[in-house]
Amino acid sequence: MKEHGFQHQALIYEGDDEYLAGTMPLVLEALIAGEPLMVAVGAAQGELIAAELGPDAERVLFVDMREVGRNPAAIIPLWREFVDDHGGLPVRGISEPAPACRSRAALEECHRHEGLLNVAFAQSSAWTLLCPYDAGSLDDALLERAALSHSSISRQGRTEASARFEPDPDCLAGNLPPPAARPDTFSFGLQELGEVRHRVAHAAEGAGLAPRAASDFVTAASELASNSVMHGGGAGRLRLWCEGDDLLAEVEDGGLIDEPLVGSLRPCISQEGGRGLWLANQLCDLVQIRSGENGTKVRLHAPAQEGAFV
Amino acid sequence: MQSFKISTQDLRPGCRDIQIEGELDLAVAGQLDEALAAAVAEYDRVLVGLDRCDFIDSSGIAVILRAHNRMLEDGRRLAVYAPSDQVLRVLSMTGLTANGLVFDSAEEALAALGDPS
Numbered sequence: 001m002k003e004h005g006f007q008h009q010a011l012i013y014e015g016d017d018e019y020l021a022g023t024m025p026l027v028l029e030a031l032i033a034g035e036p037l038m039v040a041v042g043a044a045q046g047e048l049i050a051a052e053l054g055p056d057a058e059r060v061l062f063v064d065m066r067e068v069g070r071n072p073a074a075i076i077p078l079w080r081e082f083v084d085d086h087g088g089l090p091v092r093g094i095s096e097p098a099p100a101c102r103s104r105a106a107l108e109e110c111h112r113h114e115g116l117l118n119v120a121f122a123q124s125s126a127w128t129l130l131c132p133y134d135a136g137s138l139d140d141a142l143l144e145r146a147a148l149s150h151s152s153i154s155r156q157g158r159t160e161a162s163a164r165f166e167p168d169p170d171c172l173a174g175n176l177p178p179p180a181a182r183p184d185t186f187s188f189g190l191q192e193l194g195e196v197r198h199r200v201a202h203a204a205e206g207a208g209l210a211p212r213a214a215s216d217f218v219t220a221a222s223e224l225a226s227n228s229v230m231h232g233g234g235a236g237r238l239r240l241w242c243e244g245d246d247l248l249a250e251v252e253d254g255g256l257i258d259e260p261l262v263g264s265l266r267p268c269i270s271q272e273g274g275r276g277l278w279l280a281n282q283l284c285d286l287v288q289i290r291s292g293e294n295g296t297k298v299r300l301h302a303p304a305q306e307g308a309f310v
Numbered sequence: 311m312q313s314f315k316i317s318t319q320d321l322r323p324g325c326r327d328i329q330i331e332g333e334l335d336l337a338v339a340g341q342l343d344e345a346l347a348a349a350v351a352e353y354d355r356v357l358v359g360l361d362r363c364d365f366i367d368s369s370g371i372a373v374i375l376r377a378h379n380r381m382l383e384d385g386r387r388l389a390v391y392a393p394s395d396q397v398l399r400v401l402s403m404t405g406l407t408a409n410g411l412v413f414d415s416a417e418e419a420l421a422a423l424g425d426p427s
Contacts (some may be wrong), residue, residue, distance in 0.1 A: 275368035
């Protein structure tokens with residue numbers, strides 16, 4: 001049977017042997033067919049595959065997902081670029097965005113972006129992406145959800161079509177958990193954008209963010225606030241609080257986002273607007289967007305420790 | 311909050327220099343849009359000086375790109391120069407540095423853009 005379009009497969013593995021048994025068939029098929037292959041996984045997993053390949057590893061593009069995929073919103077542009085670079089030729093990829101060391105919020109966004117990949121590549125040329133999930137460290141609920149975002153699931157050598165696959169999920173639906181601490185709240189309109197930045201800068205300083213991280217956080221929050229003014233009914237509400245070592249900023253307004261890929265598509269130079277959420281995703285490692293009939297909330301996370309994962 | 315100011319001068323015939331001071335956000339982007347529209351209507355070269363611009367957001371980027379795209383249509387040129395740290399970061403993340411629109415100084419920008427044809 002000839003396969004069409006984007007094939008999004010999950011691999012549930014435990015231990016190095018299952019990892020290699022699950023990934024190497026795709027790697028070897030790509031090399032034999034002469035198809036471009038990108039492996040975007042953690043450094044240790046990348047080394048496993050490279051060691052198995054020996055000299056042929058040179059024919060594979062390895063990227064460290066813990067660097068490029070710090071923000072789960074970077075996953076779609078990463079694969080978009082790889083597919084576009086090869087002009088519609090069949091390509092293959094391995095993508096492991098969700099190491100267990102990440103926070104619940106980050107793992108939640110990883111799951112949503114796995115679903116968004118199906119939306120982003122719904123009209124794509126044929127290509128195959130395999131997403132390994134480490135059953136040894138991720139909890140069962142998360143593994144269960146892989147069946148929603150992937151059309152097939154492999155486990156212990158058996159591959160099955162996923163009966164629960166959702167090809168067109170609403171990735172902006174649902175609620176964010178309530179703040180873990182009482183937030184500092186500020187309502188703003190167009191004339192208060194400077195005050196929004198001032199308050200976020202003050203909170204960033206209080207949370208101990210390094211100067212550059214603080215400046216990035218202020219810029220990202222300012223983008224959210226101007227989006228509220230432009231698209232969310234002219235005004236919004238800013239909330240700031242700390243959870244553990246993270247500083248959080250959330251902007252809420254009455255608007256509705258109808259483009260689920262907002263912030264995940266690299267803007268081109270001829271396009272004048274539409275850069276706000278893209279910029280927030282470049283400046284911040286975790287941006288959570290929820291939008292529906294009751295309005296829009298966008299939540300930013302910044303770790304107080306420089307270089308730490310959110 | 312720092313006040314926002316725009317000042318303009320002619321660097322040489324056909325070349326307009328627009329200097330921005332303060333924080334360029336959605337609340338004031340319309341002022342820059344007007345200054346740029348006036349310059350785009352009359353000049354072959356337009357420079358935007360950012361050394362005293364402490365902050366820029368995507369609405370500031372949008373008005374600069376609008377002017378740039380309009381000038382490019384008939385072979386004229388726009389460039390920005392001397393961005394501060396925050397401004398340079400936003401310019402690079404929105405693709406402006408990669409497209410050769412950003413220079414260290416007005417002199418470098420003028421040299422790169424060449425004389426009006």
